Amino acid sequence: MKSLLANFLALAVAIGAPTLAAAAQQYDDAAEQRLFQLLNQERTRAGLPALEWDARLQRAARKHSQLMAQHRQLSHDFSGELPLSKRLAAQGIRLNSDAENVAFDQTAEHAHQGFMQSPPHRASIMNPQYNAGGIGVVRQGDRLWITEDFAHRLEDRTDQQAEDAIAAALERERGKAHLFAASRVRVPQLREIACSMAHKGRPDAHAPLGLPEVRSAVVYTAGEPERLPSSAVQSAHNPSVRRFAVAACFARNEQYPAGTYWVVITFY
Numbered sequence: 189m190k191s192l193l194a195n196f197l198a199l200a201v202a203i204g205a206p207t208l209a210a211a212a213q214q215y216d217d218a219a220e221q222r223l224f225q226l227l228n229q230e231r232t233r234a235g236l237p238a239l240e241w242d243a244r245l246q247r248a249a250r251k252h253s254q255l256m257a258q259h260r261q262l263s264h265d266f267s268g269e270l271p272l273s274k275r276l277a278a279q280g281i282r283l284n285s286d287a288e289n290v291a292f293d294q295t296a297e298h299a300h301q302g303f304m305q306s307p308p309h310r311a312s313i314m315n316p317q318y319n320a321g322g323i324g325v326v327r328q329g330d331r332l333w334i335t336e337d338f339a340h341r342l343e344d345r346t347d348q349q350a351e352d353a354i355a356a357a358l359e360r361e362r363g364k365a366h367l368f369a370a371s372r373v374r375v376p377q378l379r380e381i382a383c384s385m386a387h388k389g390r391p392d393a394h395a396p397l398g399l400p401e402v403r404s405a406v407v408y409t410a411g412e413p414e415r416l417p418s419s420a421v422q423s424a425h426n427p428s429v430r431r432f433a434v435a436a437c438f439a440r441n442e443q444y445p446a447g448t449y450w451v452v453i454t455f456y
Contacts, residue, residue, distance in 0.1 A: 213257050215250055219325040219332055222296040227313045227321070227336070230304065236316050242341060244279035245322025249335040251275070252290070253326040257333040262290055276339060277446040283320075283339040284411035284446070287312040291334040296325070299334050312338055342411045347379070350436040350449050353414040358432060358453070361416065361424035370424075371431045375399065378435030378452050386439035386450040396454050403429075406453045413449040423455050431456040 228238040252275070255266050265271065270278065272288050289309045293299035303309035312318075313336075320341040326333045345353070355372050362370060381395045385407065396405035406420045413436055416424070423429065433454045440447040 213254060213326050213328050216325040216327040216332060219296040219327070219334075220246070220323040223300055223323050223325070223334065223336065224321065226296070226300040227303075230313060234314060236314065237319070239321040239338070240319060240341075242281065242320040242322045242339070244281045245276065245320060245337045245339060246324055247322070248275045248279050249288075249322050249324030249337045250326070251324070252288075252337075253324040253333045253335040256290065256292070256335070257326040257328045262292055264288060264290060272337075274445045276337065277440065281320075281339065282342040282344055282411065282447055284342060284448075285317055285340040287315065287318070287338045289313070289334075289336040289338075291332075293332050293334065294330060296332065296334075299332065303336075312336070345438075347436050347438055347449075350413050350438065350451075351434045354416070354434045354436060354451060354453065355432075357414040357416050358420070358424045358434070361421050365425040365427075367425070367427055370429050373431050373433050373456070375433040375435070375454065378433055378454065379437060382435040382437035382450045382452045383439070385452075386437045386441075389441050389443060391450070396452050399454065401456050402454045404455045406451075406455075408451050409444070409448045410451065411446075411448050413451050420453055423453070426455070429455045 318338040391407045
């Protein structure tokens with residue numbers, strides 16, 4: 189979700205003022221922290237968890253605010269600039285959803301009031317899905333160029349840790365179905381298949397079926413791989429399953445700029 193906010197009278201005056209164009213740009217740390225404090229107060233009052241500050245989101249937001257100040261224009265996309273999801277991914281953050289608010293104002297408090305009075309901006313601030321935020325404010329004279337970036341930030345895990353989380357999720361499903369615990373087996377070739385899918389950027393449900401003794405297989409992509417797709421849950425609930433193997437390979441590509449896990453589960 190992307191939203192623009194401006195006091196249009198102030199904006200028109202500012203764009204026409206040569207002194208403002210010549211004014212030096214600088215980051216306003218106090219305004220950034222004040223905006224973050226205000227938005228978290230709104231979330232707390234609504235019974236939502238406060239966002240966690242993320243310096244990587246701040247860096248992305250500051251770069252965008254700097255561009256707005258240079259162009260003296262509110263926008264989410266400048267010529268030559270990456271789309272929001274790729275800008276955030278370029279900072280090394282793992283996420284599966286994001287949003288951005290931008291504004292031009294004289295004070296942090298007035299900008300926040302404007303955000304909250306605008307349904308699209310308010311929706312970004314109050315979205316319960318987001319768990320992290322970063323704000324970049326560039327001061328140009330007495331004007332503030334503001335970018336608020338929001339994300340549902342994912343946990344940084346190794347492939348092995350992701351595989352362990354998937355295996356634990358499968359075991360929980362077996363327990364829910366009141367089935368005996370299936371044995372987890374190690375199949376090195378599975379990681380090769382998962383990483384091959386990640387490299388090619390497309391799933392391959394047939395490759396794992398060619399391995400010895402495999403009765404069924406599930407392949408999928410997910411930022412949170414322990415959230416099993418229905419096909420994996422159905423297989424986990426199969427009472428005839430005795431063993432399973434899991435492989436996960438994290439990769440970034442054009443389709444998933446912030447990265448995702450490519451997962452293969454085989455059942456025996």
